[in-house]
Amino acid sequence: MFLKEFYTYRPKGAILLVAFIIVFVFLNIKWGAVAFPINVYGMYSGKYPLQDTQWVYKIKTGESFVDFTSLSMAERDKLQYSLDFYGKYKSNNVIVFNTMKRVLSTLIIGKLMEEEKYTPVADSIQYARWFNHLLSDILNKEIHSCLIYTQSYVWQMNQLNPVATPQKKYQFVSEP
Amino acid sequence: MLSFGWYFYYGLTLSKVNPVLFVNRLDFTRNILMLTNLQGMLLKYFWLRVSFDVIYCLLPILLAFAVLKEKYYTKWVVVVTILYNMCYGIFMASFTYISLDLYIAWFYVPFVFYPNTAKGYYFSFHSIRIVFLLIFFTAGIWKIRTGAIFNTDQMSGILLLQHKQYLAGNPSNWFSQLVYFLVQHSYYSYVLYLLGTIAELAFIIGFFTKKYDKWLMVAFLLFFIADYFLMRINYSNWMVFAGLLYFSQLKKEKYEI
Numbered sequence: 001m002f003l004k005e006f007y008t009y010r011p012k013g014a015i016l017l018v019a020f021i022i023v024f025v026f027l028n029i030k031w032g033a034v035a036f037p038i039n040v041y042g043m044y045s046g047k048y049p050l051q052d053t054q055w056v057y058k059i060k061t062g063e064s065f066v067d068f069t070s071l072s073m074a075e076r077d078k079l080q081y082s083l084d085f086y087g088k089y090k091s092n093n094v095i096v097f098n099t100m101k102r103v104l105s106t107l108i109i110g111k112l113m114e115e116e117k118y119t120p121v122a123d124s125i126q127y128a129r130w131f132n133h134l135l136s137d138i139l140n141k142e143i144h145s146c147l148i149y150t151q152s153y154v155w156q157m158n159q160l161n162p163v164a165t166p167q168k169k170y171q172f173v174s175e176p
Numbered sequence: 177m178l179s180f181g182w183y184f185y186y187g188l189t190l191s192k193v194n195p196v197l198f199v200n201r202l203d204f205t206r207n208i209l210m211l212t213n214l215q216g217m218l219l220k221y222f223w224l225r226v227s228f229d230v231i232y233c234l235l236p237i238l239l240a241f242a243v244l245k246e247k248y249y250t251k252w253v254v255v256v257t258i259l260y261n262m263c264y265g266i267f268m269a270s271f272t273y274i275s276l277d278l279y280i281a282w283f284y285v286p287f288v289f290y291p292n293t294a295k296g297y298y299f300s301f302h303s304i305r306i307v308f309l310l311i312f313f314t315a316g317i318w319k320i321r322t323g324a325i326f327n328t329d330q331m332s333g334i335l336l337l338q339h340k341q342y343l344a345g346n347p348s349n350w351f352s353q354l355v356y357f358l359v360q361h362s363y364y365s366y367v368l369y370l371l372g373t374i375a376e377l378a379f380i381i382g383f384f385t386k387k388y389d390k391w392l393m394v395a396f397l398l399f400f401i402a403d404y405f406l407m408r409i410n411y412s413n414w415m416v417f418a419g420l421l422y423f424s425q426l427k428k429e430k431y432e433i
Contacts, residue, residue, distance in 0.1 A: 002306075006299045017303045021310065028314055036205040036266060036276060037283050041311045043376075045318035048333030050362070054340040069345035069352070073408040074186035080341050081273030089199045096200040100207045109208060117213045122197040130196045137187065153344055155336060158360045160343050 033103065050155050057083050058149040058166055061135065075138045082134065083148060086127060086170070093119045128172035145173045179412040180233050188272060190218065190225040190264075195271035203276075206266050218267060232264045236282070243289045250289065257286045281414045284308070288420075305420040309382040312396070316376030325373050331365035332358065338407055354406075368402070375399065386424045393421035 007014035024038050034040055057080060059066040068076055097118040104110035122130075136143045149166035183189055198215055200206065217224055235257045242250040265279025288301045319325040327333075336343070339355050346352075358365040375395040381388050396418055403409045 002302055006303070009295060009299055013299060013303070017306070020307070024307075024310060024314075028318075033202040033204060036203055036262065037280055039203075039277060039280070040318070041277060041315045042318045042322075043315040044330075044334050045315065045322045045324050047322060047324055047327060048330060048337055049327075050329040050333045050336060050359075052333065052337075054336060054344075056340050056344040067345060068341050069347040069349075072186070074188065074410075076341055077273055077408075078187070085197065085199050085273070089197050093198075093200045096202055096207075099202060100204070104204075104207070109211070112211050113207070117216055118200060118207075118210060120197075120216065120219070126196050130194070133194075151344070153340065155359070159356075160336070160340070162344070 033100075053163075054153045054155075054160070056151050056153055057169075058151055059135070060147040060149065061139070061143050061145070066135070066139065071138065078134065079138065082131060083170075086122075086131075090119070090121060125174070129174040131172050132174045142176075144176050145171075147171050177233070177236070179415070182410060182412060184229075188268075188274060189229045190268065190271065191222065191229045193272055194222070194225070195219060198267075198270040200270065201276075203266075205262070206270070209263060209266055214263070215267060215270060218271070228264060228267070231260060235260055239286060239289065246292075250292065254286050254290045258283060261286070278411065278413045280311075281416045285416050285419075301420070302424070305424055306383065308417050308420050309379045309392075312376050312379040313383075316373050316379070319373045319376070325370065328366045329362050331369035332360075332362045334369075335359050335365060335406075368406075372399065372402070382421075389421040389424045393418055396421065 003014055003018065006017065020038075023035075027034055027038050028040055059079065066079070068079070071079070097113070097115060100118075101110050101113045104113065132143050132146060135146060147168060148170040150169050151166040152163050153160050154163055155161075180189075184192070187193065196219065198219070200210070218228065235253070239250075239253050239257050241247070242253045247253075261279065261282040265276055265283065268274055268279065269276035284304050284307055287304050288297070291297050291300050324330050335355050336359055339352075343352060343355060358368070375398070378395065379392060382392055400411050400415065403411050
């Protein structure tokens with residue numbers, strides 16, 4: 001047996017491997033915070049109901065909307081997730097900071113955690129410049145202003161149908 | 177290098193992303209690493225982001241050189257590569273949409289080269305192989321635990337979520353037709369999900385025997401191909417894991433065991 005042979009050859013190594021497996025299994029059972037490289041490798045294990053409302057971004061530059069279908073998978077993801085991140089990063093970072101600080105406060109580490117390092121806020125002008133630059137790179141043309149809408153879709157009658165009217169979410173304007 | 181090339185081409189490196197914000201996660205390692213405020217410095221200094229990319233790209237080359245030439249400093253290169261790749265993955269996953277999971281291969285695999293004896297190499301190789309098997313096997317277990325495997329609409333829901341931005345554009349090409357077909361015919365897509373889960377669970381075999389490693393490797397490669405073409409997720413960073421299954425059957429005698 002591999003572990004027995006390993007133990008005979010190098011006991012410390014074998015114990016380390018077994019300890020790793022135990023922690024890996026424990027953190028997976030615990031189902032909460034993780035500690036890289038020990039992670040929950042779910043690979044789409046969550047539930048994804050077909051009936052869920054899907055929110056889709058529509059990006060307007062000038063008079064036209066960006067055609068997401070003409071973009072590569074990486075470009076599409078970059079636009080979509082950048083907007084997702086922008087929408088949630090502030091509240092997410094505050095929640096994570098408070099949780100981790102509380103958990104780690106039993107150790108010295110918690111006391112060393114400074115809020116400003118964990119929850120910096122991007123300047124909205126800076127973000128607008130960054131996003132317009134990203135968009136310019138992807139569309140291969142200069143963009144200094146864009147409007148972001150979100151449109152809800154639902155799966156009905158065997159197809160993806162838009163519901164309600166698109167809602168304006170952000171306007172990014174940057175200097176030329 | 178090929179994998180890094182793909183990320184570089186699509187502007188998914190620290191110096192090309194030029195991030196202005198980051199997203200934190202409930203991860204002890206990440207939060208402890210953030211005590212250094214490297215995230216703040218990476219946001220601030222372009223030269224630091226470039227340096228991070230250059231070192232990330234050069235370390236595997238240095239590692240390969242040290243291993244092949246049996247240099248006395250190989251152990252140090254291994255340790256530095258492991259720690260550095262961990263930092264790089266953590267920050268990339270904080271600044272971009274790329275999941276930290278995609279960086280684990282370049283964290284684990286260098287461990288294989290840590291020992292400087294044939295025997296030690298044998299044991300480190302198989303230890304990392306076990307970790308890899310564990311990752312895949314637990315992915316299958318998770319699908320049972322959450323009940324996802326019992327939901328016949330599961331894969332349709334995943335495809336819809338993954339490609340909503342694309343499908344909403346209403347294209348009429350073969351890919352959108354394929355995705356639409358699979359979403360509309362839940363049973364076909366569910367069979368794909370079920371087969372994927374069975375393949376993940378089958379990795380338990382690897383804990384007991386190496387005899388079927390080639391088959392597990394085929395399952396792993398199919399997972400990689402399906403993820404790239406159907407899910408549009410690039411798992412190329414994980415390709416190095418395939419070597420753990422490909423070379424696992426080398427005779428023990430070769431390692432003086």
